[in-house]
Amino acid sequence: MPPTLKSLLPLVGKLEAKAKAGDILGALRGSPPLLKKAAARLPARARKRARGWSGFDILCHLLDTELVHSFRIRKVLSEEVPEIAFFEQEMWARTLRPLRDGGPARAAARFAALRDDNVAILSGISPRQWLRLGVHPVAGPLTIADLALRMARHDAAHLRQILAG
Numbered sequence: 001m002p003p004t005l006k007s008l009l010p011l012v013g014k015l016e017a018k019a020k021a022g023d024i025l026g027a028l029r030g031s032p033p034l035l036k037k038a039a040a041r042l043p044a045r046a047r048k049r050a051r052g053w054s055g056f057d058i059l060c061h062l063l064d065t066e067l068v069h070s071f072r073i074r075k076v077l078s079e080e081v082p083e084i085a086f087f088e089q090e091m092w093a094r095t096l097r098p099l100r101d102g103g104p105a106r107a108a109a110r111f112a113a114l115r116d117d118n119v120a121i122l123s124g125i126s127p128r129q130w131l132r133l134g135v136h137p138v139a140g141p142l143t144i145a146d147l148a149l150r151m152a153r154h155d156a157a158h159l160r161q162i163l164a165g
Helices: 006-020 024-040 055-078 089-099 103-123 144-164
Strands: 133-136 140-143
Touching: 006 024, 006 144, 024 055, 024 103, 024 144, 055 089, 055 103, 055 133, 055 144, 103 144, 140 144
Parallel strands: none
Antiparallel strands: 133 140
């Protein structure tokens, strides 16, 4: 019998422990396989929750956010203290969800591909580059290390929502 969504929750704790222990890249690498397992257990057609987004909506939000993080990482690495993008997640959700094809498994695969590229870039930067700054319009100054930790925490928070059903 395949594991249920809730049975995967302890794995999120392992990702959080890696991030807390300073293994941010390990936490970032661990999210895609867990997201793929969760996606395999989500219904093919998104069912809205009584309040908020469906599991598929959350998965698509993670995909959208990974794309934004891809841009932010590149911008901070390439420019001197740039302003880093803010995006209207609710507007993206309303506009893009109807255009998503392939269901949860496809969205998880797209997330994994983007994450793999982001981790490859982060794995190759110097300790000095981890400290490069960008300025977020809401959060203020953030280093690459801050961005990566935020990515790991964001993954864990939304994985918990998806797995809670």
